[in-house]
Amino acid sequence: MEKILDIIEAIAHEKNISKESAVEAFKEALINTAKKLTSQTSTFEAIIDNDTKTYSINKVITVVADDDEKLEEEPDSYIPLSEAKEFDNSIEIGDQLKEEFILEDHGRTASANLFKELEYHVQRRIEQDLFEKYREKVGTVMLGTVNRIDADDNTHVEIGELKGILTRRNRIKGETYKRGDTIRALLRYVSVDPQIGLFLELTRTSPKFLEALMANEVPEIADGIVEIVAAARIPGERAKIALKTEQMNVDPIGAAVGVKGVRINAVSEELNGENIDCIEYSPxxxxxxxxxxxxxxxxxxxxxxxxxxxxxxxxxxxxxxxxxxxxxxxxxxxxxxxxxxxxxxxxxxxxxxxxxxxxxxxxxxxxxxxxxxxxxx
Structure with a gap:
């Protein structure tokens, strides 16, 4: 498997993950393959040579005291000091003995196991990258397309590379959707389910959704000139939002409402006609x-x-x-x-x-x- 880094770079490009993530996935695949071919209690290290673009695997054995309990628990990863001194009298407790493990010596079995392990760990890296990407977006408004409505009346939404789920309790009362509808909702959590995998939990009932919509509609809020101190909602019916500003020449209520109410009406329309009261905060x-x-x-x-x-x-x-x-x-x-x-x-x-x-x-x-x-x- 010469020039292995070229293969890893190709995988990273194809799967849209970083080269570093792909290399780490490959190292984990090598180590797990070596364990499957020997023993799960063995310890291995995988080394990638960036100059030659090749890899090597070493079996690592740690020197411990003769009466150490680890000798019974993980006999393939530890060696007693007395036995290690037979190889080198200068060896001390804590030193490591390394032996190269040749994966190619195990034929097709090794290749098949490595392929499965690499596929698994690359997928985990893809999910980890997606998790980190969307975790940074928690609390922001997401735009997606309704894919289906399930038997529990949950709305499934396509958002980028992931699936979003808007449960019935997170939907404004009276709202109905059909396949193909465009929907805006607040990203509440990034979750993992054993059956459906990584997904986004969405909400349209949280006060934070109202705050995010106000920030989108009111430049003064987005720029920090006007601050939302607190918000309270009874979804679909009425809401109150407290505003303040440190600038004397800015009217926080007027900025939020807009000329002839155009800004607040846009937010109200998005919230299924919810009436919104803007209140000037006082300490x-x-x-x-x-x-x-x-x-x-x-x-x-x-x-x-x-x-x-x-x-x-x-x-x-x-x-x-x-x-x-x-x-x-x-x-x-x-x-x-x-x-x-x-x-x-x-x-x-x-x-x-x-x-x-x-x-x-x-x-x-x-x-x-x-x-x-x-x-x-």
Whole structure:
């Protein structure tokens, strides 16, 4: 097998893997073939000569003490010191004796085993390279074509060299796909299954998918001018996203929404019509939680940062807005801020008025008339 490196380079080119990976795969194939032809407890090393482009295999035997347990466990890889000194009196414990192993002496059996081992290890290297390639893309949006829908309603998607799987629980409620459809989803994990091998686990329900879509649509987010602090979703229904910026001349909400809502609408359309509320983040919990409960108007708030709990006083006409349909608004506000929110209804009615500049003014009308009783005595 002269000029073996030429063969390895050809394999690397054909399989689209690096030359280094192909060489390592070949070394492992040589070692495993030698073990199959001798003993699994034997130790071998494979050496590639880059100048002559040939290889050699050495059987390695390590010198140990006469009473070492390894002599019984792996007798083909170890030799007692007393026996080794018969060959060379200067040998010490830990030294290694090497004997060249000629693979060609074992005929067709060696060739057949080497071919199988090389095929196996090259495939493992291909999968390892793919695993590393796509692991770096975890958390990014992937574009693929729907290949089929299986009996469990999982959507199988072709993405580059690998197969992606969008399970039912990772799909937005109400979405349906058919073969040939183009789909965008977030790469959640790169996984290995004993039956189907390496595959990509996709999701369209994660808040990270919303964040990735916003980054794709909003240049200020992609460039880091506007930062997404947190996001919360009830997939397909409603979402809240908290934004902030360190630049005084940039409006984070305006940048995210876009002119006439073109940016936020593009993201909403991709999410099957999901309504997205953009909120300006504040490091002050009271302000952040109050904004997160929008469009409801709160009267006062008491926050326990240790317990991560907020008690909010709110008038009856605003309570329904704070809770939202099926509790969506308060759930999203809690998910976004990380606080448990408790509403405490107080008397009064909150109205919105407009001043001369067109700005909204919030007023609270009380139904408590006890202060007027003295006028009628």
């Amino acid at each position: 002050i919990p009271e302000i952040f939680i109050t904004r997160a409960l929008s469009p409801a108007i709160t009267q006062s708030i008491k926050v326990d940062q240790n317990e991560k709990k907020a008690i909010i006083n709110i008038t009856g006409d605003q309570k329904a807005k704070a809770i939202g349909k099926s509790g969506i608004n308060i759930r999203l506000a809690s998910m976004l801020t990380g606080y448990t929110i408790e509403l405490n209804e107080v008397e009064g009615v909150t109205e919105r008025q407009t001043d001369s500049n067109g700005d909204t003014i919030e007023t609270n009308k009380t139904t408590d008339t006890s202060a007027l009783e003295d006028l009628f005595k």
